[in-house]
Amino acid sequence: MHLLLGALFSIAQVIGFPFPETLVAAPDGQSVAYVLWQKGIRSVWFARAPQFEPHELWHSPSDDGQEVTNLGIAPGGGYVVFVRGGAHDSNWTTRPWPNPDASVKEPAETVMSVATTGDASAHELAPGDAPAISPDGTNVAFVHDPDDAVWSVPIDGSKPAAGMFFDRGKDGELAWSPDGKALAFTSDRGDHSFVGIYRNGAASLAFLAPSTSRDFSPVWSPDGTRIAFVRIGGDGGPPQDPLRQHPLPWSIWVADAKSTAGRRVWQSGPSLRDSLSQINGPQLRWLAGDRLAFVSEQTNWPNLYVVSASGGEARPLATGRFTVEDTALSPDRATLYYTANTGATPGDDDRRHIFRVSAGKEPVEVTHGSDSEWSPAALTGGVAYAVAGARVPPLIAVDGRTIDANQLPPDFPSSSLVAPREVSFVAADGLRIYGQLFAPTSGTGKHPAVIFVHGGPPRQMLLTWHYMDYYTFDYAMNQYLASRGFVVLSVNYRLSIGYGHDFANPDRAGPAGASEYQDVLAGANYLKADPAVDGGRIGIWGGSYGGYLTALALARNSNVFKAGVDWHGVHDWTAFPGIADQPKRYEQFDTKRFMKEAWLSSPDADIATWRSPVLLVQGDDDRNVPFHQMVDLVERLKLAHVPFEQLVIPDDVHGFLRWQTWLEADEATAAFLQRQLKP
Numbered sequence: 001m002h003l004l005l006g007a008l009f010s011i012a013q014v015i016g017f018p019f020p021e022t023l024v025a026a027p028d029g030q031s032v033a034y035v036l037w038q039k040g041i042r043s044v045w046f047a048r049a050p051q052f053e054p055h056e057l058w059h060s061p062s063d064d065g066q067e068v069t070n071l072g073i074a075p076g077g078g079y080v081v082f083v084r085g086g087a088h089d090s091n092w093t094t095r096p097w098p099n100p101d102a103s104v105k106e107p108a109e110t111v112m113s114v115a116t117t118g119d120a121s122a123h124e125l126a127p128g129d130a131p132a133i134s135p136d137g138t139n140v141a142f143v144h145d146p147d148d149a150v151w152s153v154p155i156d157g158s159k160p161a162a163g164m165f166f167d168r169g170k171d172g173e174l175a176w177s178p179d180g181k182a183l184a185f186t187s188d189r190g191d192h193s194f195v196g197i198y199r200n201g202a203a204s205l206a207f208l209a210p211s212t213s214r215d216f217s218p219v220w221s222p223d224g225t226r227i228a229f230v231r232i233g234g235d236g237g238p239p240q241d242p243l244r245q246h247p248l249p250w251s252i253w254v255a256d257a258k259s260t261a262g263r264r265v266w267q268s269g270p271s272l273r274d275s276l277s278q279i280n281g282p283q284l285r286w287l288a289g290d291r292l293a294f295v296s297e298q299t300n301w302p303n304l305y306v307v308s309a310s311g312g313e314a315r316p317l318a319t320g321r322f323t324v325e326d327t328a329l330s331p332d333r334a335t336l337y338y339t340a341n342t343g344a345t346p347g348d349d350d351r352r353h354i355f356r357v358s359a360g361k362e363p364v365e366v367t368h369g370s371d372s373e374w375s376p377a378a379l380t381g382g383v384a385y386a387v388a389g390a391r392v393p394p395l396i397a398v399d400g401r402t403i404d405a406n407q408l409p410p411d412f413p414s415s416s417l418v419a420p421r422e423v424s425f426v427a428a429d430g431l432r433i434y435g436q437l438f439a440p441t442s443g444t445g446k447h448p449a450v451i452f453v454h455g456g457p458p459r460q461m462l463l464t465w466h467y468m469d470y471y472t473f474d475y476a477m478n479q480y481l482a483s484r485g486f487v488v489l490s491v492n493y494r495l496s497i498g499y500g501h502d503f504a505n506p507d508r509a510g511p512a513g514a515s516e517y518q519d520v521l522a523g524a525n526y527l528k529a530d531p532a533v534d535g536g537r538i539g540i541w542g543g544s545y546g547g548y549l550t551a552l553a554l555a556r557n558s559n560v561f562k563a564g565v566d567w568h569g570v571h572d573w574t575a576f577p578g579i580a581d582q583p584k585r586y587e588q589f590d591t592k593r594f595m596k597e598a599w600l601s602s603p604d605a606d607i608a609t610w611r612s613p614v615l616l617v618q619g620d621d622d623r624n625v626p627f628h629q630m631v632d633l634v635e636r637l638k639l640a641h642v643p644f645e646q647l648v649i650p651d652d653v654h655g656f657l658r659w660q661t662w663l664e665a666d667e668a669t670a671a672f673l674q675r676q677l678k679p
Helices: 468-485 517-528 545-556 590-598 603-609 629-640 661-679
Strands: 019-024 029-037 042-046 055-059 068-073 080-086 110-115 122-132 141-142 150-154 162-165 170-176 183-186 191-201 214-220 227-230 250-256 262-267 286-287 290-295 305-310 314-316 324-329 335-340 353-358 370-378 384-386 397-398 421-426 431-439 445-454 485-493 533-543 561-569 613-619 644-649
Touching: 019 068, 019 384, 019 397, 019 468, 029 068, 029 183, 029 397, 042 068, 042 080, 055 110, 068 122, 068 468, 068 613, 068 629, 080 122, 122 170, 122 262, 170 214, 170 290, 170 335, 183 214, 191 227, 214 286, 227 314, 227 468, 250 290, 262 290, 286 324, 290 324, 305 324, 305 370, 314 335, 314 353, 324 370, 353 370, 353 384, 421 517, 431 468, 431 517, 445 468, 445 545, 445 661, 468 661, 485 517, 517 533, 533 545, 533 644, 533 661, 545 561, 545 603, 545 613, 561 661, 590 661, 603 629, 613 661, 629 644
Parallel strands: 191 214, 445 485, 445 533, 533 561, 561 613, 613 644
Antiparallel strands: 019 029, 029 042, 042 055, 068 080, 080 110, 110 122, 122 141, 141 150, 150 162, 170 183, 183 191, 214 227, 227 250, 250 262, 286 290, 290 305, 305 314, 324 335, 335 353, 370 384, 384 397, 421 431, 431 485
């Protein structure tokens, strides 16, 4: 039985739901597979047409923090392949692989397979990543660990894995030809990269239109005679100021798979808006009718376009004031499904819905209303996707019917949650900023308030549960705070996606001036004007980039923000990888000006005015923000006599891999904010 409206619930209850990840469809569109993560147990599920009744194929033995990624379904749906372990959400990948439960046995990154019928025991095929199932469903090509070479193994584990070929580069993005006789791949050579082809039994590799550029995202034509790929410039040229934005022009090429001769079929413009999309890349798809679909931000909005594989002018396929985030192609290649933050329901710019578009037709709305839908997986004549509401966490649906609703725990507090409302306010420079306001479920008079700032920063918080595990836990935390009498304002500051290229790429942001901080301060002013808020009890919390903005708020405006919780934030840009080494790379620049600008954009620069107490949270195997950022800040806070508490999680990473870590960090965050703002 679900909790009654207004009843108090625990953090363990509100984050105890099964979160669906990595939804995929079989090549024939007759089945789907996905991962569920519930209270630390990761499991692989499978459902076949026409009933699409899900059943579990495999689950982890414990909350060991070993992620499950790279799902794939063999043609015919006989096997599901996945990767267990590794560090797929890291800014830098280093071995050993994450070991968040401090196991005495070093973890591995393993390609695994499991049959969907009969004996469902999983096979550990080989150490590696990025599996690609052959078109006949019998073999799996993968990137071998630790040498990053391409190997193959029978999908049923009947023989040991073996190397397919030698290549000097670091290989990835494996893609079988439709007939299974060739494998396309990218070969990273450092300052440039190639798209290569290995043919079964061939004595040598072939490389498509090789140049000094970076080539990637290979896509086979339906008949297997050509390959389309994306090209950007190589790593070179005169130095550019790394604190300023620079255009990243790109092009689409098509090459003959036998002769390897290629030609450019489309070229972006030279402006910042024409740059390669940094949300989910170009989303290059080869459609029926010999057409290539892709995402471009040329009009300020990441929209869909189509161009002939023979070249010519690109035409709009789905355009408007919205962001296309994910795409999926139907088995017959005639229909392209996509997600976008648009629709007829007020607030849809802070949701996701699924649409479909076919040749010569206008886009059709597949989903609509006050829920969000994402991760389309194209089926034969339909689509599977994840769906969530403001009070109901993510579930898997097929053509409008949820197929796993019975897996929601009986004590999940749906009826005790609030539906946040979309709000907007204006920053000091006149830019309109959007957010979601969570109102308390009980209590009268003036309430304490908390601003939440997301990480990324190219992310967007929604009016519903989120499609990323990190932010769906944060959404749950904001719901919990609202249930405890806090007014919570989640701020989509400039740098966030969903409001156009210009909004996501502002001037003087981050280490170049922290222009986005004025949006956080504007959020605090918005709360102060709310008659339900006690303006003297406003706090702030956030993780990653949100941790940076939390620390910046406390350092610059302790008079406004009376307490804060900083999860794995950046505190000194001059010591951050990618910034710290810039003066050495670009000696032609005024390095003193460069480093001063980055320093003045850092929370550490304003320690002298930091007065408010802070809780610092970080795993010491963080591969996105160096743990030293927290170590260094602690010593600075000691010298400045700033009250602080710390929660250090040995061996966990940036996006916590163990559910127990999330629970511990959330409980510490809630307890700290309640002690400081609601004694």
